[in-house]
Amino acid sequence: MSEVKERPVPIHLSEDEVLNRLPERIGDVILNYRYYPGKDLYSDGTIEDEILAIVKDASKVEYPAIIERKKSWPVLYHLSPLRGNIVDWLPIGRKDKVLEIGSGCGAITEKLAEKAGTVTCVDLSAKRSHINAYRNHDKDNIEIHVGNFSDIEPSLPKDYDYICMIGAFEYGQSYIHTDTPYEDFFKIIKKHIKDKGRIIIAIENKLGLKYWAGCKEDHLGTWFSGLEGYPEGGSARTFTRKGLEKIFLSCGVTEYSFYYPYPDYKFPTMIFSDKRLPNQGELTDNMRNFDRDRLMLFNEKYVFDGIVEDGLFDIFSNSFLAVIGEKLDTSYVKYSNDRAVQYALRTEITDTKEGRVVRKIPLNERAWEHIKEMKRFYNLLEERYRGSGLCINPCELKAAASSETRERGYAEFPYEKGTSLETLLDQCLEKNDMDGFYRLFDRYYELIAYGEGKEITDYDMVFGNILADGDKWTVIDYEWTIEERVPAAEIAFRALYCYVLAEEKRNKLDLGLLMGRLGISEQTAGEYRMKEKRFQKQVTGKRKSMGELRDDIGNCCVSPMMLMELHKKEILNQRIQLYYDQGEGFKEEDSRYIPDIYLDDYKIAVEIPFDGNIRALRIDPADRSCMVKMMELSLNGSPVPLHKRYVETNGKAVKTGCYVFDTQDPNITVWVSALPMTGENILSVKMEITPVPSDMALDVMGAIKKFF
Structure with missing residues (x-):
């Protein structure tokens, strides 16, 4: 880590002492103490000292290993790169001014500073602001105001392009002491946004399904307190979608959009919208109790499936991301940055003048090389499967949309309509239509086996990566293509293996019969499973998944039925x-x-x-x-x-x-x-x-x- 310059500031200062020590610099980051009251009014205790020591002594590339070693919720929460996913996809450009309220230890600041021209942070804690400054010391576009927002706000300019409150709006009653604190808080914030600017609010949903299923309320750490309307009080309040809309409308706001981060806004891997809601079977990553023990009252996946089927996802999404201002073109985002750096990317569904498209965007320079390979893979696969009846979704490499952004180029694909083969197979299982299941599987096998002798193979031709629209079957994702000759039986076995592992209800399949249809012995199947483990290690860079990190942290998940x-x-x-x-x-x-x-x-x-x-x-x-x-x-x-x-x-x-x-x-x-x-x-x-x-x-x- 490069050397940083710091002028130490005592934790307790008189007003004159504070004024005489302005501003402080840590690296290129400016800390402004003009409105600092002289002591931190809240703290998470010694863990903040531990995190401060980490960001002082370690580089960001070391954070994942430190997270795995520490096995600590606060370390995971404050240092995980997945935190930045919530704002990474926003079209913030080099010329944009961003205000971040409640910047904390800087997990969101880091991503905003990568994208924006300038980032102004406001946070009550000097300790957390020091952590923020150290982790982002190499950024020359950050100024952190330390102190109460109510004191700092009058001095802030009124021409911000974006104002971000990621996990901060719920504390409005702590900043504003009126009968309508959240409405008044929003009105104050609104004064500082320029015309056509956007306010971004990420917040837990008061009715989030995880709370019904047995997760404790995020702020109070108690069961069902949000669902019950916070009968015991507390400093934070979360809202339903209608509750947030009521606040917006009372403040004269009529242009806003709702997005739905999944599993939640803290570590989002997917972000849905009203234009692209989740499909049945898509919401499977629901064990989100990293910080506390939880109950497991029911299987959230199956309940989400029913909610999705009945069009109620906007009511029970675990979190909201409200975009106040001009609507965005992006309707869906999926992140794949919990794996090796060279494979970290973002997938978007975006509406353009020419129509809806899918984009795969690299999240670093090394991943750009991975993206560029997709165009070549398309050409090779299209040649292999030409005349087979299996279509390969075309890929085009595009330059960054605008020189005003810090984005690299990306791969673009037409948005294909249809139903995934995975969904069609599931429907057969639900109806106990095994003949229908085998017909679909046999066609799948026949199609993927076409051109089997050629040295080009899509190793990840799983059922979810194939869309069926009538008789037209299209491969929509071929990221893991290799220039090798791989037997179609191995690809089909891997697709079945991943299919069954992902869903308990699929255990009714007679895998022995399917392996017989593929001509695969048990010994060969064992070899394929070992190969799959090696492949997963290659993709993840041997990093632990969020599920594994949750297990390491060690919080319990208890079934009330068992109790x-x-x-x-x-x-x-x-x-x-x-x-x-x-x-x-x-x-x-x-x-x-x-x-x-x-x-x-x-x-x-x-x-x-x-x-x-x-x-x-x-x-x-x-x-x-x-x-x-x-x-x-x-x-x-x-x-x-x-x-x-x-x-x-x-x-x-x-x-x-x-x-x-x-x-x-x-x-x-x-x-x-x-x-x-x-x-x-x-x-x-x-x-x-x-x-x-x-x-x-x-x-x-x-x-x-x-x-x-």
């Missing part, structure tokens, strides 16, 4: 079942449970009243193998002798009054008819019950048999 079963088992273990024999033996209908009889974890005490018509009482002390020590057994105050004439069990006596049971249905029968009874009787029982593993109980019973 309920455990609780139910605990309840069952804290009661006894009592049977009454009135001369016809023991029957379930003549039994009852007696709860709340435990004195502690092992000891029970109960008094059982019964009339003179009862022949015997049977006590079932547990629903598992156990040992029972009889501490008291008396009838009407007189001890019951512990021998077989009066007491029988289906266990074995270790010694008098101590029994071991290797059954899940232990029982003790007291023959009360053999004892002196009255009209109304009370059997008093005290016993100690100790659960033991069934194999241990069996061993003890075996030892008793040998001994006796």
Whole structure:
């Protein structure tokens, strides 16, 4: 990391001291303390010192390895390059002035500074602003104002092209202390945007599906608090889409668009819009509880499928990205920057004057070489499959749209209409139409096998990369083409392998039958699986996925159904079942449970009243193998002798009054008819019950048999 210049600023300063130390520079970044109150009013504690040390000592290329090593939510949140995806796709150019409110540790600042002419940041924390400055020290277009937004705002200019509030608008009531803080906050912000400028707000959806499914509310860390309307208060408020629209309209705003970052705005990998909403089966990455434990009340993928089918995604999207101002041409964005640097790119669906197109845009210079290969791959694949009936979506290399942006060139493809082969196969499985499934698969195999002898292969010809529009089948993504001769059976096996792995419901497929159709042995299939693992490591650069990082951080995901079963088992273990024999033996209908009889974890005490018509009482002390020590057994105050004439069990006596049971249905029968009874009787029982593993109980019973 290059040397940076810093003039240390004490954490607590008087006003004169602050004014005498303006401005401070860290590298090329300016920190402005004119409105700093002299101390940080909020902090995440020592973790901020840890992050500050990282950005001082490490370069950005080291961040992914540090994230994996630290296994820490704050380190992941503040340093992950995926954070910048939320603004990376916006058409911010070299001449644009950007205001970022709530810039924090600079994850978004970094991306804005790469794109814009100037970036003005506002943040309350000096510590976080230092982190921001160090991580972006090589940018000469950033100024950070440290202090309360309300104090700084009057000094800000009124000609910004973009104002970004990424995870900041929800704290409006902390900045503005009025009866309508969010409306007033928005009106203040609106004063600083130029004509045809845009305000960008990223915020959690109050009704986001993840909250219904059991994730804790992002700001309070409590379950269902947003859904319940924040009954316990708190500094932040999130909104539904209608709630945000109400604020915009009350402030005189009528031109705005909603985008839907998925899985959420913090680490978005896809961004949908009203012009391009998700398809069924597309929303599969739903385990988003990196920072806290969560419940799992249902499978979010299946619920999202129903929501998408019924056109309700704009209500239950986990996050919103509101663009206030002139509408954008881009309707969909997908990021592939969680893999090796040379393969990091952004895919967009964009409307142009000539029509809708798909663009693949490199996110760095090395990835541009990867993009340029796509044109050559198109030519080679088109030649291989010419005359087969399988179309290859044409690719054209384009220069950057404007010299005013910092974008590189990109690959452009026509936007193809149709239904993915993956969806068609799923529909067959849902209908249990296996003949239809095999017809589609056989056609797929026939098409991809065309020209099999040529040394050009699309290795990633999975079902999701083929669109069917009637009889026209088109390959829409051939990024992973190789100049090698690969058997069609291997490509088809890989497509099936990826297909089944992605969805539990597809396990109904008879893979043995399909492998037989492809002529693939189990040994060959094993070799193909190993090859797939090597391929994935190549693509990811051996970096861990977000799912793996979540597992490393170690927060729990708990099923309430499982908890309920455990609780139910605990309840069952804290009661006894009592049977009454009135001369016809023991029957379930003549039994009852007696709860709340435990004195502690092992000891029970109960008094059982019964009339003179009862022949015997049977006590079932547990629903598992156990040992029972009889501490008291008396009838009407007189001890019951512990021998077989009066007491029988289906266990074995270790010694008098101590029994071991290797059954899940232990029982003790007291023959009360053999004892002196009255009209109304009370059997008093005290016993100690100790659960033991069934194999241990069996061993003890075996030892008793040998001994006796």
